[in-house]
Amino acid sequence: MARVCQITGKKPQVGHKVSHANNKTKRRFYPNLQKKRFFVPEEDKWITLKVSTKAIKTINKHGITAVLKEARANGNLVL
Structure with missing residues (x-):
């Protein structure tokens, strides 16, 4: 998977340089990407996303x- x-x-x-x-x-x-799991209560399931640290703060x-x-x-x- 790409670094996006x-x-x-x-x-x-x-x-x-x-x-x-x-x-x-x-x-x-x-970009500073992290693999993170989030719980989506509307769908009642966990999803794993590759997100930047800025996206984690936004979430x-x-x-x-x-x-x-x-x-x-x-x-x-992309899910």
Whole structure:
């Protein structure tokens, strides 16, 4: 599975690694993804999502049901 957040859609970004001598080489910046289980009371089941830490904070703030509904509307959720 790709390194993509299932809620926010965050993907790796491309940039430069810069040495002390200011040499620049390509590198990738990966999102901070965690595999986390959430309980969805409406469906009465547990789901496992690969989410970024920012998405975990959003779920804690707004609730899993609202976040899942918005992610499905945006087309980010792959379940």
